[in-house]
Amino acid sequence: MTQLGILASQRGRYGLARSHYEHALAVARASGDRSSESGIINNLGEIERLLGNYDAAFDLFQAGRRLCGEIGQRLADAYMLCNVAHVAFLRGDASGSVRWAIEAMRLAEELKDRDLEASLRCVRGHAHVALAEWDDAEACYGASLALFREIGRPTMVPEPIAGLARIALARGEITNAIRMIAEILAHFDAGGTVDGTEDSMWIYLTCHQVLAAGKSPRAEEFLERAGTLLAERARQLDDAERASFLANVPSHRAVVAAWEASSPASSTLTVSAAIAPSALS
Numbered sequence: 001m002t003q004l005g006i007l008a009s010q011r012g013r014y015g016l017a018r019s020h021y022e023h024a025l026a027v028a029r030a031s032g033d034r035s036s037e038s039g040i041i042n043n044l045g046e047i048e049r050l051l052g053n054y055d056a057a058f059d060l061f062q063a064g065r066r067l068c069g070e071i072g073q074r075l076a077d078a079y080m081l082c083n084v085a086h087v088a089f090l091r092g093d094a095s096g097s098v099r100w101a102i103e104a105m106r107l108a109e110e111l112k113d114r115d116l117e118a119s120l121r122c123v124r125g126h127a128h129v130a131l132a133e134w135d136d137a138e139a140c141y142g143a144s145l146a147l148f149r150e151i152g153r154p155t156m157v158p159e160p161i162a163g164l165a166r167i168a169l170a171r172g173e174i175t176n177a178i179r180m181i182a183e184i185l186a187h188f189d190a191g192g193t194v195d196g197t198e199d200s201m202w203i204y205l206t207c208h209q210v211l212a213a214g215k216s217p218r219a220e221e222f223l224e225r226a227g228t229l230l231a232e233r234a235r236q237l238d239d240a241e242r243a244s245f246l247a248n249v250p251s252h253r254a255v256v257a258a259w260e261a262s263s264p265a266s267s268t269l270t271v272s273a274a275i276a277p278s279a280l281s
Helices: 002-010 014-031 034-051 054-071 074-090 094-111 114-130 134-150 158-170 174-189 200-213 219-235 239-247 250-262 269-274
Strands: none
Touching: 002 014, 002 034, 014 034, 034 054, 034 074, 034 239, 054 074, 074 094, 074 114, 094 114, 114 134, 114 158, 134 158, 158 174, 158 200, 174 200, 200 219, 200 250, 219 239, 219 250, 239 250
């Protein structure tokens, strides 16, 4: 059932994935398989995070951490700590996010998990931006970018680059921001993806906003991409899931707002209907 949940999640069928995971969790608990139980709890937390149910996600990740502590799963605990830090940021607790990320970083460094270190530095960058701590954010994104390059994770590189570009944009350094996202544009133009990043929508939105600030004709292209992708994902959800998905996830909310403000002439009826205000009610 766990594998079915993973497949459903990968296809954007989050409600179905939750059902599979809940069934798998019951089986794991009945058989006393506590190692599998902790992994399934983490997966359930991820589903709630993807849907924008951040309080539920936070509670699940914390429950998973408690179980990891009981059975000595230190690496799994480190990844759940990263998830706690990310969800804390998403639900508006940037200071808490920094604290959780620092705690997770100590564990990741001790366990020598460089991939996790890179992800944690990116999460810390997001939190520092929310706190307007620009220098700290820039340092975190820069370190994340360097680590992702070093360990050969090309699909992850756009996320810290987008963070650096947003800092440049916030400082009014439009030319610098455009220079930064050039690598992301080249990545996409070459057929690259951003699979595996924490928030792919945020990357597309950053490209749109930077290009719009530079009055580039490609700005609308990236808003179209973001809107189309968001619509495709939203269509697979039931009404309650869709409402949370569109209204609670910050990047999704921002895409909807940008779409409504722009109303690009090239927009399709399908995309417009999927992210229309009525879908948020």
